[in-house]
Amino acid sequence: xxxxxxxxxxxxxxxxxxxxxxxxxxxxxxxxxxxxxxxxxxxxxxxxxxxxxxxxxxxxxxxxxxxxxxxxxxxxxxxxxxxxxxxxxxxxxxxxxxxxxxxxxxxxxxxxxxxxxxxxxxxxxxxxxxxxxxxxxxxxxxxxxxxxxxxxxxxxxxxxxxxxxxxxxxxxxxxxxxxxxxxxxxxxxxxxxxxxxxxxxxxxxxxxxxxxxxxxxxxxxxxxxxxxxxxxxxxxxxxxxxxxxxxxxxxxxxxxxxxxxxxxxxxxx
Amino acid sequence: xxxxxxxxxxxxxxxxxxxxxxxxxxxxxxxxxxxxxxxxxxxxxxxxxxxxxxxxxxxxxxxxxxxxxxxxxxxxxxxxxxxxxxxxxxxxxxxxxxxxxxxxxxxxxxxxxxxxxxxxxxxxxxxxxxxxxxxxxxxxxxxxxxxxxxxxxxxxxxxxxxxxxxxxxxxxxxxxxxxxxxxxxxxxxxxxxxxxxxxxxxxxxxxxxxxxxxxxxxxxxxxxxxxxxxxxxxxxxxxxxxxxxxxxxxxxxxxxxxxxxxxxxxxxxxxxxxxxxxxxxxxxxxxxxxxxxxxxxxxxxxxxxxxxxxxxxxxxxxxxxxxxxxxxxxxxxxxxxxxxxxxxxxxxxxxxxxxxxxxxxxxxxxxxxxxxxxxxxxxxxxxxxxxxxxxxxxxxxxxxxxxxxxxxxxxxxxxxxxxxxxxxxxxxxxxxxxxxxxxxxxxxxxxxxxxxxxxxxxxxxxxxxxxxxxxxxxxxxxxxxxxxxxxxxxxxxxxxxxxxxxxxxxxxxxxxxxxxx
Ligand SMILES: Nc1ncnc2c1ncn2[C@@H]1O[C@H](COP(=O)(O)OP(=O)(O)O)[C@@H](O)[C@H]1O
Ligand SMILES: [Mg+2]
Numbered sequence: 001x002x003x004x005x006x007x008x009x010x011x012x013x014x015x016x017x018x019x020x021x022x023x024x025x026x027x028x029x030x031x032x033x034x035x036x037x038x039x040x041x042x043x044x045x046x047x048x049x050x051x052x053x054x055x056x057x058x059x060x061x062x063x064x065x066x067x068x069x070x071x072x073x074x075x076x077x078x079x080x081x082x083x084x085x086x087x088x089x090x091x092x093x094x095x096x097x098x099x100x101x102x103x104x105x106x107x108x109x110x111x112x113x114x115x116x117x118x119x120x121x122x123x124x125x126x127x128x129x130x131x132x133x134x135x136x137x138x139x140x141x142x143x144x145x146x147x148x149x150x151x152x153x154x155x156x157x158x159x160x161x162x163x164x165x166x167x168x169x170x171x172x173x174x175x176x177x178x179x180x181x182x183x184x185x186x187x188x189x190x191x192x193x194x195x196x197x198x199x200x201x202x203x204x205x206x207x208x209x210x211x212x213x214x215x216x217x218x219x220x221x222x223x224x225x226x227x228x229x230x231x232x233x234x235x236x237x238x239x240x241x242x243x244x245x246x247x248x249x250x251x252x253x254x255x256x257x258x259x260x261x262x263x264x265x266x267x268x269x
Numbered sequence: 270x271x272x273x274x275x276x277x278x279x280x281x282x283x284x285x286x287x288x289x290x291x292x293x294x295x296x297x298x299x300x301x302x303x304x305x306x307x308x309x310x311x312x313x314x315x316x317x318x319x320x321x322x323x324x325x326x327x328x329x330x331x332x333x334x335x336x337x338x339x340x341x342x343x344x345x346x347x348x349x350x351x352x353x354x355x356x357x358x359x360x361x362x363x364x365x366x367x368x369x370x371x372x373x374x375x376x377x378x379x380x381x382x383x384x385x386x387x388x389x390x391x392x393x394x395x396x397x398x399x400x401x402x403x404x405x406x407x408x409x410x411x412x413x414x415x416x417x418x419x420x421x422x423x424x425x426x427x428x429x430x431x432x433x434x435x436x437x438x439x440x441x442x443x444x445x446x447x448x449x450x451x452x453x454x455x456x457x458x459x460x461x462x463x464x465x466x467x468x469x470x471x472x473x474x475x476x477x478x479x480x481x482x483x484x485x486x487x488x489x490x491x492x493x494x495x496x497x498x499x500x501x502x503x504x505x506x507x508x509x510x511x512x513x514x515x516x517x518x519x520x521x522x523x524x525x526x527x528x529x530x531x532x533x534x535x536x537x538x539x540x541x542x543x544x545x546x547x548x549x550x551x552x553x554x555x556x557x558x559x560x561x562x563x564x565x566x567x568x569x570x571x572x573x574x575x576x577x578x579x580x581x582x583x584x585x586x587x588x589x590x591x592x593x594x595x596x597x598x599x600x601x602x603x604x605x606x607x608x609x610x611x612x613x614x615x616x617x618x619x620x621x622x623x624x625x626x627x628x629x630x631x632x633x634x635x636x637x638x639x640x641x642x643x644x645x646x647x648x649x650x651x652x653x654x655x656x657x658x659x660x661x662x663x664x665x666x667x668x669x670x671x672x673x674x675x676x677x678x679x680x681x682x683x684x685x686x687x688x689x690x691x692x693x694x695x696x697x698x699x700x701x702x703x704x705x706x707x708x709x710x711x712x713x714x715x716x717x718x719x720x721x722x723x724x725x726x727x728x729x730x731x732x733x734x735x736x737x738x739x740x741x742x743x744x745x746x747x748x749x750x751x752x753x754x755x756x757x758x759x760x761x762x763x764x765x766x767x768x769x770x771x772x773x774x775x776x777x778x779x780x781x782x783x784x785x786x
Contacts, residue, residue, distance in 0.1 A: 067688060105690040116685035120704045129699060130689040175685075182690065 020045040026075035037241035050228035053238035067108040068101035109179030117163035124159040149177040169200030300340040303361035305349040308744035326521040370487035372422040386488040391527040393480035395464035413455035416445040572738040583659035591667025616665035625658040629730040655727035674705040714771035
């Protein structure tokens with residue numbers, strides 16, 4: 001009790017110094033295969049971070065660990081004062097752990113490559129659903145929120161369409177609005193533009209830029225090198241479960257420190 | 270969200286409505302009489318001229334007995350082969366339908382817990398042959414083809430007295446006599462009353478003069494109902510003395526030497542066999558004028574309503590139970606999944622008919638071993654048993670449809686719901702289930718049409734629904750063709766709205782959730 005109280009007091013008192021996201025020594029296996037290899041990273045509030053790297057290197061898995069969709073084996077994740085930690089491989093996954101995971105998800109919004117809007121509901125209903133049943137908001141309140149965020153992503157006129165009646169870019173912007181409606185502290189994007197017609201990619205990237213200007217903390221796994229270069233505060237190059245290189249803005253494109261990063265980027269440039 | 274709730278409560282309301290419509294209350298004390306009225310002339314059958322009216326010599330006797338006992342007669346129809354089982358499961362209290370007491374061994378009867386009254390009628394086995402057949406007496410039947418009814422112990426015993434003969438078993442008399450007429454058989458053995466009524470319809474047959482065996486018709490009761498048995502014996506004595514029985518037999522053309530000897534009276538009849546004459550005349554005129562087809566329509570309508578009610582209740586139950594099974598099969602713990610999968614396999618491997626017979630006749634056998642409420646529940650009404658049997662059978666199929674539906678929803682849908690902070694249950698309830706319902710409703714509605722047809726099997730457990738009504742009318746009037754057309758029309762009318770509904774749902778539910786082309 002006491003330790004907990006003092007810890008919280010410290011968190012509140014030093015809120016400026018305390019980073020929003022802290023990941024320490026994260027390790028994750030899938031069937032004996034090491035997918036995340038001792039990853040540590042600190043992300044400040046308002047940062048826009050891009051993660052790049054070859055496919056299969058563990059980018060998605062890292063994001064999924066951050067919102068509790070995948071359970072890591074060893075390490076510690078702290079987001080906005082919610083701490084998930086597992087000391088050893090056989091630390092129990094108990095009720096307390098699940099409760100914290102649940103709390104964590106409310107702080108973290110996630111956007112998928114394949115949008116995953118609910119087919120059987122209109123765009124408006126898609127956005128309203130989670131505020132209604134997860135945050136127990138009233139119908140009117142949820143509708144207000146939904147309209148506001150649909151407006152923000154430029155889809156107010158499409159509120160009563162079903163997902164099947166929208167283009168890929170529109171669906172993805174809808175999915176962003178749906179995640180924002182829960183007012184998360186962090187937004188995670190897993191290749192948000194990979195399934196979208198190249199001519200419509202920009203409308204999605206524009207939304208993320210806007211959010212960045214408003215101070216939203218965002219982590220984006222992407223193959224859009226130009227966007228990563230222009231918009232990110234810093235870029236992480238990942239390979240074989242490790243963060244090989246973390247570098248400021250476009251430095252990584254001009255003079256990558258690591259040989260592996262150079263090789264990877266050569267394919268894109 | 271509330272759409273689901275509306276469906277749920279609507280569902281409850283439907284079930285209770287249909288079940289309460291079924292519940293009936295007895296007012297006056299009744300004598301429940303089990304018999305098979307299908308092709309039952311002259312014992313008990315529906316008057317060919319007025320199909321709503323029961324008639325027959327055993328019907329008249331049963332009414333006279335009930336009147337003597339101060340009770341109201343209630344006719345409980347059952348399949349001929351199931352009559353004894355129905356008595357044992359207390360579906361009725363007396364069984365009077367050409368029960369031949371002297372073919373039952375005492376030990377066997379005691380084992381089955383049944384007892385017999387005094388005989389109320391004595392008759393014999395009648396051999397019927399083609400008009401120009403060389404057969405003059407029963408012993409000439411050696412080496413010939415003989416047709417008898419399926420559950421006819423006395424006739425089988427009689428055939429055993431021949432050194433060799435080929436026996437062919439029939440469901441009903443009509444088909445046996447038709448085959449005799451077509452020269453597929455050399456001889457038909459039935460009880461004398463049947464021969465009198467059914468053989469006479471065929472033109473080219475002849476009854477042998479010689480009476481074979483002695484058949485004593487008695488009333489069967491459960492062995493523990495000793496008081497009832499004494500009352501029945503008193504009633505038979507009374508009706509014998511009053512001459513009521515004799516007059517019934519004479520009117521039906523059934524008065525014979527054997528019964529006369531048993532009654533200690535003279536053999537010559539005092540009145541004309543008016544009922545027999547009437548019957549033969551009616552069969553001729555009603556089918557030829559087409560009158561009977563019109564008159565049968567209210568019966569088919571009533572039967573269709575029963576078929577619809579049973580199918581509807583069974584389907585609602587099957588849909589919900591199937592949903593539950595489907596959910597458990599797909600989303601529960603591994604060992605529950607295995608359990609449910611096994612259960613589904615067992616149900617799908619069991620023929621529906623066996624399931625129905627088991628529930629209706631088998632389950633009541635465990636009643637003595639069960640505690641209070643259960644021992645009553647297992648003896649359920651035919652309606653409930655029918656609904657339950659159909660529902661269990663179909664729930665297994667529906668479960669598989671639901672499961673396929675669940676698995677067809679992309680995994681991303683659940684992931685998105687979970688990422689939005691929903692619990693697993695919330696994700697299922699708000700995202701997976703509504704999407705699944707949309708994909709499975711059309712095939713489930715389709716299944717309902719199959720269920721309507723399968724519901725014909727509940728005729729096995731005493732329910733007079735469409736298919737049983739068809740059998741009744743066609744056996745009574747020797748016409749499987751015209752009544753066949755009528756019954757097919759009724760099944761079509763029942764199924765058609767649901768075929769349309771299935772199409773409509775398919776269009777309506779998927780319209781907005783699929784890309785237009
Ligand atoms: N659910 C899973 N079960 C087993 N292995 C998985 C699962 N998800 C990912 N992996 C494995 O983990 C590794 C990293 O996958 P992922 O994080 O999806 O890579 P990326 O997103 O960088 O392409 C891959 O080798 C993949 O095969
Ligand atoms: Mg990936």
